[in-house]
Amino acid sequence: MNHSQGKTLLIGAGEVGRRLAGALERAGWGRVTVSRESGWDVAERASDEAPRLIGVREHDLAAVLERLSQIPRERLILVQNGFLEAVHGDLGPVTRGLIWFTSKGDFFAELTPSLFFGPLAVTLASALSSGALRAAAIDEREEFLRQMILKGVWNAVVGLPLAVHGVDLGTYLESHAEELHALTGESAAAASAHYGVSVSGEQALACLRETTTPIHWVRGGAKALAWRNGALARFGRAHGVATPVNDRLLRAVGYDPDDPPPPGP
Numbered sequence: 094m095n096h097s098q099g100k101t102l103l104i105g106a107g108e109v110g111r112r113l114a115g116a117l118e119r120a121g122w123g124r125v126t127v128s129r130e131s132g133w134d135v136a137e138r139a140s141d142e143a144p145r146l147i148g149v150r151e152h153d154l155a156a157v158l159e160r161l162s163q164i165p166r167e168r169l170i171l172v173q174n175g176f177l178e179a180v181h182g183d184l185g186p187v188t189r190g191l192i193w194f195t196s197k198g199d200f201f202a203e204l205t206p207s208l209f210f211g212p213l214a215v216t217l218a219s220a221l222s223s224g225a226l227r228a229a230a231i232d233e234r235e236e237f238l239r240q241m242i243l244k245g246v247w248n249a250v251v252g253l254p255l256a257v258h259g260v261d262l263g264t265y266l267e268s269h270a271e272e273l274h275a276l277t278g279e280s281a282a283a284a285s286a287h288y289g290v291s292v293s294g295e296q297a298l299a300c301l302r303e304t305t306t307p308i309h310w311v312r313g314g315a316k317a318l319a320w321r322n323g324a325l326a327r328f329g330r331a332h333g334v335a336t337p338v339n340d341r342l343l344r345a346v347g348y349d350p351d352d353p354p355p356p357g358p
């Protein structure tokens with residue numbers, strides 16, 4: 094596809110969606126924005142071959158995938174955080190994004206290039222780069238899985254533990270070193286066992302330290318746990334990897350790590 098002739102159907106124009114679509118527009122792509130109330134007639138039309146860039150949050154993904162069930166998966170781009178398969182099962186030949194920027198209101202920081210894998214990855218990463226957003230395509234599935242685990246462990250730290258301890262990220266990294274080491278170690282082990290690739294706790298910790306300097310002020314929250322710490326606890330149970338730190342943090346906010354995930358599409 095010629096970048097200047099591309100068009101995206103942006104489903105969910107929130108923080109991530111508007112940043113990605115903005116870069117694509119700077120690269121010459123057109124955009125149709127699909128909100129909860131409008132644009133769905135176009136998005137659901139199988140004859141429209143434009144990529145569907147799905148920028149909704151994790152808990153809204155199942156409903157969106159259901160509405161797009163007639164659209165070939167090759168046209169879908171998913172950018173949600175977390176271990177999506179843990180809730181949604183095999184997603185088929187979609188394009189996946191690991192978003193490595195933080196966007197919150199006027200705040201915007203690129204932590205490292207965002208990574209894409211799947212049929213539209215090269216086209217998308219190239220267009221985003223043209224639109225001044227750092228992005229790269231990954232061509233090997235195993236490497237994507239490794240990168241997904243690094244990002245997944247990152248999300249298991251930059252979230253739930255901060256909420257449980259009531260601290261910002263900088264304070265957590267400095268003052269909770271023992272828990273941090275145990276959390277990254279068991280999370281990397283559980284996810285590695287589940288996806289059949291090898292990421293060590295040290296690699297996950299190094300990634301975390303290298304990418305978080307601009308966002309030490311972040312306070313996290315207990316959100317999307319079924320896709321994050323809850324998914325890691327389930328992976329651990331399925332593969333005989335103990336996850337005591339995830340279990341304790343989840344229980345502290347009233348989430349039972351033995352609960353089944355919410356239903357996928």
Ligand SMILES: NC(=O)c1ccc[n+]([C@@H]2O[C@H](COP(=O)([O-])OP(=O)(O)OC[C@H]3O[C@@H](n4cnc5c(N)ncnc54)[C@H](OP(=O)(O)O)[C@@H]3O)[C@@H](O)[C@H]2O)c1
Nearest residue numbers: 105106107108109128129149150151153173174192195196
């Ligand atoms: N923000 C970041 O810095 C960041 C970084 C990396 C990854 N992520 C991940 O990116 C994903 C999106 O996060 P976000 O921060 O961009 O969330 P967000 O700002 O809440 O944006 C999500 C948008 O999707 C819309 N939406 C929900 N259901 C929809 C539907 N059925 N049809 C059309 N639009 C719908 C929401 O509309 P309503 O307002 O009506 O709900 C909202 O505008 C999450 O998985 C998040 O973890 C975010």
